[in-house]
Amino acid sequence: MREIDQDGFAVAHAAGGYVLDVREPVEYVGGHVPGATLMPMSTIAARASELPSDTRIHVICASGNRSLVVTDALQRAGYDAVSVAGGTSAWRFAGRPVVTGMDTH
Numbered sequence: 812m813r814e815i816d817q818d819g820f821a822v823a824h825a826a827g828g829y830v831l832d833v834r835e836p837v838e839y840v841g842g843h844v845p846g847a848t849l850m851p852m853s854t855i856a857a858r859a860s861e862l863p864s865d866t867r868i869h870v871i872c873a874s875g876n877r878s879l880v881v882t883d884a885l886q887r888a889g890y891d892a893v894s895v896a897g898g899t900s901a902w903r904f905a906g907r908p909v910v911t912g913m914d915t916h
Contacts, residue, residue: 813894814875814893815893815894815896816897820871824845824869831847831848831869831870831881831892832844832847832848832849832850832871832872832899833877834877834899836913838899839913840912842909842911843910844871844902844909844910845908847871849913850862852877855884862885864890866891867893868890869892870882870893870895871895871899871902872898872899873899873900874897874901875895875896875897875898875901878895879894881894
């Protein structure tokens with residue numbers, strides 16, 4: 812599986828799923844999924860060792876484009892990763908909660 816829809820992601824998120832936000836810090840500060848870990852796309856290769864290897868990684872960006880690229884790279888590297896379809900924009904549009912600032916909770 813390469814992509815997860817918003818409803819499936821909402822279920823995974825509620826169950827404590829790992830969320831990796833690959834947007835830039837200014838985007839993250841403006842509103843992100845609660846609990847999301849910020850790791851901008853440009854830093855993934857250098858920071859991949861920080862990612863969990865024993866759980867699914869839900870990769871999210873603004874609309875789903877960057878997250879697909881990162882998901883493909885992570886899958887090639889052996890991670891269980893899926894891209895969140897529609898990204899943070901769709902999450903917010905659905906009325907789901909977002910956090911502003913650098914706080915992850």
